Amino acid sequence: MARFTSPNWDRLNAEQQRRLGELGVKKAPRARKTATKTTTAVGSRAGGTAFQKGLQALQQYIAREGGMPGRAGVQEMPDGDVRRVGVWPANQKQRRNKLDQTQLAALAEAGVDWAAG
Incomplete structure (x- = not known):
């Protein structure tokens, strides 16, 4: 039956x-x-690991190159x-209103100018 x-x-x-x-x-x-997916705050939970990996890559790039990357900059990680x-x-x-103070401070320490103010 249809x-x-x-x-x-x-x-x-x-x-x-x-x-x-x-x-x-x-x-x-x-x-x-279906239940809609709720977003979680960026911090030590959902976005924390991704943020830390991105920050680590940025720090390694700056240490290697001596400055902030251009738009096309990439960093190969040890893994x-x-x-x-x-x-x-x-x-x-773009997501700075979702970053916590620790994340903003880490970005400022890395030399990201907008995170300092």
């Missing part, structure tokens, strides 16, 4: 629904909504992971 999954089933008049029913078409049961340290500070700047 199921009619269109959200417009309820817009059909009773006669249209009856005729479709005679053809074996029935209204599909309403799908359950083989390649980090895009050129865009990472800009991404952090």
Whole structure:
């Protein structure tokens, strides 16, 4: 038996629904909504590990090159992971209202000018 999954089933008049029913078409049961993912604060939990890896890559790049990376700067980590340290500070700047004071202080110490003020 076919199921009619269109959200417009309820817009059909009773006669249209009856005729479709005679053809074996029935209204599909309403799908359950899945729980929406809630965001967690960036800090020592969800974003903390990613932040630390990005900060470590930035610090290694600065130690190697002697200054802040350009937009295309990358840093290969000892574990083989390649980090895009050129865009990472800009991404952090866009999310700065979600960074905690420890993270902002670490960025300022690394030489990220916007994090100092």
